[in-house]
Amino acid sequence: MPQLHLDPDRALPPDPTTRELARTVYAATRSLPLVCMHGHVDAALLADDTPFGDPASLLITPDHYVTRLVHAAGVPLEALGVGPSATTDPRAIWRTFCANWRLFRGTPSRYWLTHELVEVFGVAVVPSAATADALYDALSSRLASPEFRPRALFSRFGIEVLATTDSPLDDLDAHARLAASGWEGRVIPTFRPDALVHLDRPTWTADVAALAKRADVPTDDYDGYLAALRARRQAFIAAGALATDHGHESADTTPLPPAEARRIYAAALSGQVAPAEARAFAGHMLHQMAAMSCEDGLVMQLHPGVLRDHSTDAFEQYGPDRGFDIPVTAEFTRSLRPLLQSFGRHPTLRLILFTVDETVYSRELAPLAGVYPAVRLGAPWWFLDSPEGLRRFRASVTETAGFYNTAGFVDDTRAFASIPARHDLARRIDAGYLAGLVAQHHLDLDEAIETAVDLAYTIPKEVYTRPAT
Amino acid sequence: MPQLHLDPDRALPPDPTTRELARTVYAATRSLPLVCMHGHVDAALLADDTPFGDPASLLITPDHYVTRLVHAAGVPLEALGVGPSATTDPRAIWRTFCANWRLFRGTPSRYWLTHELVEVFGVAVVPSAATADALYDALSSRLASPEFRPRALFSRFGIEVLATTDSPLDDLDAHARLAASGWEGRVIPTFRPDALVHLDRPTWTADVAALAKRADVPTDDYDGYLAALRARRQAFIAAGALATDHGHESADTTPLPPAEARRIYAAALSGQVAPAEARAFAGHMLHQMAAMSCEDGLVMQLHPGVLRDHSTDAFEQYGPDRGFDIPVTAEFTRSLRPLLQSFGRHPTLRLILFTVDETVYSRELAPLAGVYPAVRLGAPWWFLDSPEGLRRFRASVTETAGFYNTAGFVDDTRAFASIPARHDLARRIDAGYLAGLVAQHHLDLDEAIETAVDLAYTIPKEVYTRPAT
Amino acid sequence: MPQLHLDPDRALPPDPTTRELARTVYAATRSLPLVCMHGHVDAALLADDTPFGDPASLLITPDHYVTRLVHAAGVPLEALGVGPSATTDPRAIWRTFCANWRLFRGTPSRYWLTHELVEVFGVAVVPSAATADALYDALSSRLASPEFRPRALFSRFGIEVLATTDSPLDDLDAHARLAASGWEGRVIPTFRPDALVHLDRPTWTADVAALAKRADVPTDDYDGYLAALRARRQAFIAAGALATDHGHESADTTPLPPAEARRIYAAALSGQVAPAEARAFAGHMLHQMAAMSCEDGLVMQLHPGVLRDHSTDAFEQYGPDRGFDIPVTAEFTRSLRPLLQSFGRHPTLRLILFTVDETVYSRELAPLAGVYPAVRLGAPWWFLDSPEGLRRFRASVTETAGFYNTAGFVDDTRAFASIPARHDLARRIDAGYLAGLVAQHHLDLDEAIETAVDLAYTIPKEVYTRPAT
Known part of the structure; x- marks a missing residue:
């Protein structure tokens, strides 16, 4: 049978000089532990350790x-x-x-x-x-x-920490069981409140009711709703969470006057919210979430610019996450301005920005990350988490933002078994990019090696730390 | 006199390893017949075989x-x-x-x-x-x-099939003469109804009147107009047509309610159409054309995003197609949604998308082509049909859409004598891109060779086939 | 102490074949004089020759x-x-x-x-x-x-001409002193009227009053204002100016009817201008400035697409130009159409376009420069004046616009001591790009060398010449 072959030089630059340098750089990162701060693996998989x-x-x-x-x-x-x-x-x-x-x-x-x-x-x-x-x-x-059960693979993969993505409605029971189990693997939740801040989602009314129960805080007015979200953030922090995550179609962060936020919230509760009001409220809530991150130190991750369920027909037949989420033009400069005006230089905010619209790399993201202390650039996400995608990211943002305003490698893995492959690929591409800088005499080799280690390990560890608040 | 030199390695990657691989890949495609599915050569040139x-x-x-x-x-x-x-x-x-x-x-x-x-x-x-x-x-x-007359060059070039671009008003006489001539060259028409679906073009009233005559179907109301277009599509199919082609400033495909379409059509006939109505009707007609393609199997090609005749002054002095057509921002995700909601998973639709706005490659086109069975990505068009343009296309779309959701190479030739040069360049660039994947161990050499042949020949032949309806 | 090293091959392509070619091309430009047509150095620095x-x-x-x-x-x-x-x-x-x-x-x-x-x-x-x-x-x-005083460095750097950037309100005294000093260095002013054409800037009222004084032409109505600007342009020309420069958030150039321009100007004088009116007036004034350039031959430079002072807070604490100017999406095709319709084929207009939004390179800028005689593409500006930025510029525009519709290298230097580094980097990157074309047999080596010299020296000299009017 024809054999698959994993060449030791795969994904490294073809030019022999650059490849040789890239091998040296990659050798310094290939065995580093995996810091997996943005995954979609189910915590129960590891809590139960059921065979695949x-x-x-x-x-x-x-x-x-x-x-x-x-x-x-x-x-x-x-x-x-x-x-x-x-x-x-x-x-x-x-x-x-x-x-x-x-x-x-x-x-x-x-x-x-x-x-x-x-x-x-x-x-x-x-x-x-x-x-x-x-x-x-x-x-x-x-x-x-x-040896192919989840915990065994977790250990074999060298995962130092794995963050899951969780609804504020989640009871975090799997995380509690993991903590209680005595197993040495570190698995932490991430607070993702999207369903609760989009007032026009079909499940919203049920979800805020469930939020009240889960948080034990009534959500029948806007102030209660904020208090309930705050309570759940604290519960997530208690369970080890370091970050929140936000998937919005637009990156708009314009705050509403409190009275207007209260009015729209009340309208939504009575099922009377207009699409424009729901959009405005979602933007307002990104501003609120940043304010809460300044209070509690949770790192804020933003993934905007995707039109979910492009085919209504496919959504109805097959449900969400079937490949029918299609990117749209993203805009950050004007959209993030309200949030950054308020908190962009706040000492405890960390805002990590992701995009699937590459046009914003050099135009908006790198200039913003290159001046605002709060902003870091997330790794190429989704379709862009690929050899050329990772390469274009470095080529587009490094000259304006440097390496140290990025968040290092952040995988966005759904398939547990692909975690090592994704980290390995990113390390190879970064090694190749850094080797190219060395080959062009923009960087010394020892600096390239140090930077590669920082991107693979040091920076993600440092960025995803809850600052003292 | 200083000599022009066509180096055998032209347009191949400079790195020696990759170049050597590229030579091997290119050798497999360099002599394949030319499949020319989107040309602007006049059929009469070949029907009459008059010397240049x-x-x-x-x-x-x-x-x-x-x-x-x-x-x-x-x-x-x-x-x-x-x-x-x-x-x-x-x-x-x-x-x-x-x-x-x-x-x-x-x-x-x-x-x-x-x-x-x-x-x-x-x-x-x-x-x-x-x-x-x-x-x-x-x-x-x-x-x-x-040996420099059109038919002699056609044979020397190794053209297997040449599609022309024709108005529904064209009597296809040149194509009929070609068919009757017994000459072995295959030249087929393509149905391009732009002038008839843009109600605000100065010639529109005269054109729909001419359509009625040519189709022998009255066009004095909207239903007649659709019937006349259908009749002309059948005439084109009878003359060998495999495809339609559509050049719109926007990719909007929002259908109008039939009553509204009828009303706007009637308004246009009486010379009373507003610019916004004309735009809405043009988008509506793209939706209608897709519906007709589902019926009759003509492959649908869409070339949006160009502002024609940027200089009114130059247009008045020199006419159209003098270099004053300038691209504008393109948008596909939202614009195509109505069409794809209706027909994107229809078994007999083939929709081939072209762009002169490269920003949509990775953001919109590759994600759409990577999930909707109807969608294929056309080759880089116009200004982008160039070494770097072809290379950036592969680098931007392949990781998300693969090779097999593209349409292979499609030339957009106006100058007959440049046809071989354009195919040759595309084959060289694809060979270089594939060689790069081999050099980085993303692909085996035999796969690269097979893919190159598919892109140059197999895929265009397969894509431009009228599916059984 | 660890040593910094300037490798002779820095910023040249890593592939040995291409690097060898690049060395040959670079050798032809490395010692050419520096033509610095767009700087931000203060003329007084050289007039006074005070030590740094x-x-x-x-x-x-x-x-x-x-x-x-x-x-x-x-x-x-x-x-x-x-x-x-x-x-x-x-x-x-x-x-x-x-x-x-x-x-x-x-x-x-x-x-x-x-x-x-x-x-x-x-x-x-x-x-x-x-x-x-x-x-x-x-x-x-x-x-x-x-030997480290400004004039000594100016000579050592091999600067042939240095353009400064100056307000129409500037008395050009430093330039006059330089001219009178007998020093052989050529330093010329550039006319930058931004503050005077943006009616909503806080200083506008004071500035037009100062303009009246400086020009000795009353500015209490719109016609006087235009006359005063014309007078200052003449004063700049007398002081050696070759160009104007315009930094606008949008590239809009739509002219207003004269009565409307007069009305808005009067409203602004009485402090009653609406934001939309101010924006419309700014676009109108770009059209007016192009008309004046047709009269007096000053080359027109346009730098649009930047949102100044993104952080109001930082602006209030630290003032302008602190890194908080962030790019936004640029649009040229529709925005420049009014100006180009009027003057794009005028024999004495030279319009040089700059951008910090790379998406317009292949989509809009290269197509416009590739057909309108008046249009030239400025060099990558600001964040894009970098190795990858310069490379992407050539790779994106050359195939559509060629080399001879660009303005060659134009540095945008604020730090005087960095001038040679910036020219040197651009010459290296252009050498590498041209070497790549030679390595791919798209260009002969002698043509590459000639083109490199043109980009570094001949073209900027030729473009920044006041045509006979």
């Missing part, structure tokens, strides 16, 4: 990076296990995936999956219609063995 | 890529044969061009013209004031000989 | 490229000598800077400062907490010696 299921339900069905590309080629999502009338035979799903392996040429999914098959699971076979069954069987037998 | 005229009227005057750059240096367009009071001496025009050869340094026109002079016409002399006359004489003698 | 002060007040405090990055790391601007309650001890400021040297890794400031320390001042020591005092002392002793 079959190969398809581990690697294919839940990964919208994978299912979207196969669907784009005309394969129904059902054939990949997605949706209520989906195929339930995991082997059939796996075969469909393997037969479409060529669709992933040139994509980071190909990089991650290859790394997972070779490094994590030790099955170095090129997926194809011919090899699908053999691969399936080999993977299945791996998954049945104890 | 003098060098200036073949290579200079009709090519706005050439005339614009010389004009930008301060040379009146008249000196290049453009406009009613233009120089009529082709040798004088040719001398002006040759004396300005340095203006083309670093441009794709330089690449194409060099290829044409050396490969197509066998006159390898560097253009300059000193060489202009000798070059003119050599070219003139070539053009007088039978 | 201490290292901190020469290299740190006035340079917002430097202070912003240190501030972004959390250091108060006061510690860098900025603001009313700033540290006044220059040695303490210097120590703070040296201790933060790593923040500049990968930035052009690092490149320029290294060049200044090694080449201009001959103190090749890596800044750090440990070396700060030694460096300070060495620099101080250099600055006390005659």
Whole structure:
């Protein structure tokens, strides 16, 4: 069977001089622990340490990076296990995936999956219609063995800390069980209140009612709502949280006068909120969240610029997170101005900015991060968490913001088994970028090595620290 | 006389390792037939097989890529044969061009013209004031000989199929004569209804009247107008058409309620249409055209984002297509949503998207093509059909959309003699990009070769097929 | 002490073949005189030839490229000598800077400062907490010696001409003194009327009153105001000026009907101007300035797209130009259309366009410059005047506009001692870009060398010439 090969020089620059330098830089970071501050892994996975299921339900069905590309080629999502009338035979799903392996040429999914098959699971076979069954069987037998259970992999991966992403409504029970279990792995929650600050989401009314219960603070007026959010932030902090996360379509942060915020909140409770009011309230709440971060020191992460569920039809058939979230133009300079006017030079705010619109890198993000002490640039996110994407990020922001106004590498992983591949890729790309600076005599090699270590490890550790408040 | 030289390694990456790989990849595509699905060559040229005229009227005057750059240096367009009071001496025009050869340094026109002079016409002399006359004489003698007539060049170029771009008002007589002639070359029309869907164009009233005649379907109301367009699509299909083409300033595809469409159409017929109504109707008609493509299987091509005739003054003096069409910001995510909501997962729609605004590559186009089965990304168009433009396209879209959600190479040729140069350049750039992936161990060499063949030949053939409806 | 090293190959491409070619190209430009057409150096510096002060007040405090990055790391601007309650001890400021040297890794400031320390001042020591005092002392002793006074450096730098940037209210006394002094250095003013055309600036009323006095033309109505501006342009021309410069948030150039311009001007004089009126008037005045340039031949420079003083708080504490000017999306195609419709093909207009929004390079700027005789593209400006920024500029615009529709290299220097470093960097990057074209056989080496000389010297000299009017 044709073999998959993980070349030791993969993702390093092709020019021999630069490659040699990149090898040296990469050698200094390849074995550093993984600091994973922005993941989407379920804490229960580690609390329960249940074995992973079959190969398809581990690697294919839940990964919208994978299912979207196969669907784009005309394969129904059902054939990949997605949706209520989906195929339930995991082997059939796996075969469909393997037969479409060529669709992933040139994509980071190909990089991650290859790394997972070779490094994590030790099955170095090129997926194809011919090899699908053999691969399936080999993977299945791996998954049945104890060293492929979540905690064992966590240790093997060298994860120093893993942040999950959690609703304020979450009881954090899995995190509590992890803490109580005596297991040495560090897993912490992240406070993500999106559903509660978007007044026009269908579930909003139910969600604020649930918030009141969870926080034990009535949310029947705006002041109670803020108090309940504050209470949940404290509960998250008690459970180890270091950060909040905010996914908004726009980066607008314009605060409302308190009376107007109260009025809109009350209108929403009675089901009478206009779309423009809901948008204004969402922007207002980003300003409020920054104010609370100044109080309690939670690092604030902002991921704007995505139109969720572009296909209503697909959303209704398959639910959210199926690949139909499409970026739109982002704007930060004017949108963040109210927040930065208020808190951009506040000593305890850390605001980490992410984007899927690369045009803002050199125009807006690097200039903002290059002057406001509160601002740090998050790593390339989502579609941009890729070899060229990571490279363009460094090439676009470094000259204006330097390295030390970025947040280092922050993975945004949904698929647990891909965590090492993502960190490894980022370390290789940063090594290549730094090696290029050395090759062009912009940097000395010892500085490049020190910077690489900082980007991979020191900076994320330092940035995601709750400052004394 | 200083010689022009076509280096066998031109446009391949400079790094020796990558270049060697690129040579291997390019060798697999360099002799493949040319699939030319989006040209602006006049079918009559091939139907009549009349000899080309003098060098200036073949290579200079009709090519706005050439005339614009010389004009930008301060040379009146008249000196290049453009406009009613233009120089009529082709040798004088040719001398002006040759004396300005340095203006083309670093441009794709330089690449194409060099290829044409050396490969197509066998006159390898560097253009300059000193060489202009000798070059003119050599070219003139070539053009007088039978092997430089259009059909002979068509065969020599290895063109497998050539699509022209045609108004629904065109009687397709040249295509009929070609079909009847027994000549083996395949030349097919493309349905481009822009003039008929923009209600505010000065010629619109006359054009819908002509449409009624040509289709033999009355167009005095909206329903008749749609029926007439449908009838012309069928006539184009009968003449071999595989695709439609749409050039709109915006990519908006919002459908109007039928009553509103009828009302605006009627208003336009009576000369009473407001600019906003005309814009809304144009967007509505893109939605209608997609609906018709679902019915009849014509592949739909969309080229938005250009402000035509930026200089009214130049338009009035020299007419359209003189280099004064300037791109504006493009937007696809929200604009295409109505169309994609309706038809993006329809089994018989193929929607090929082009842009001259590169900012949408990674932000909007690749994410849309990476999930909607109907969407394919067209090749870099117009100003972007250039070495760096082609390279940036692959670097920006591949990681999110892969190779197989693109349409492969699609040339947009106005100058017949430049067709081979354009395909050759695209094959070289794709070879270099794929070689880079191999050099970075993202792809195996055999996969790179297979992908290169797919991009150059297999994919365009497959994409521009009318699906069974 | 660890030594700073200026490698002879710095900023050249790493690939050995391309580097060798780049060395050859660079050798042809490295010693050419410096044509500095857009500086922010104070003419009095050269008129008085006063010695520079201490290292901190020469290299740190006035340079917002430097202070912003240190501030972004959390250091108060006061510690860098900025603001009313700033540290006044220059040695303490210097120590703070040296201790933060790593923040500049990968930035052009690092490149320029290294060049200044090694080449201009001959103190090749890596800044750090440990070396700060030694460096300070060495620099101080250099600055006390005659060969480090402004005129001596001007000569040593090989500056052929230095343009300053001046308000129409400036009496040009320093320029007059320079002319009268018999010194051979050529220093010319540039007409920058921003404060006078933005009706909503707090100082506007006082400024137009001062304009009346300076021009000896009453400005109590719009026609007088235009006449006063014309008179000042003539005074600038008499003092050697070749150009005007315009910094606007938007590139809008829509002319107002004269009656409307008169009405808004009168309203502004009585303190009654609305923000939208002020914006419209600013756009109108760009159109007027182009009309005046057609009359008097001053080259027009436009720098749009920056939101000044993003942090009101920082502005109030520290004043303007402290790093809080943040770019916004730029738009040229529609904004410049009125101006270009009127004057874009006028034989005596030269309009040089700058941007800090790179998205317009290939989409708008190169297409406009590639057809309108009046338009030239300015060099990458501000944050983009950097190795990658200069490279992306050439890669994005050359294929559409060629080299000869750019203005060659135009530095935008605030720090006098950095002038040679900036020209040197641009020459290296252009050498590398041209070498890449040679390596890919797009250009012959002799053409590359000629083009490099044109970009560094011939073109800026030719572009910044007042055409006969």
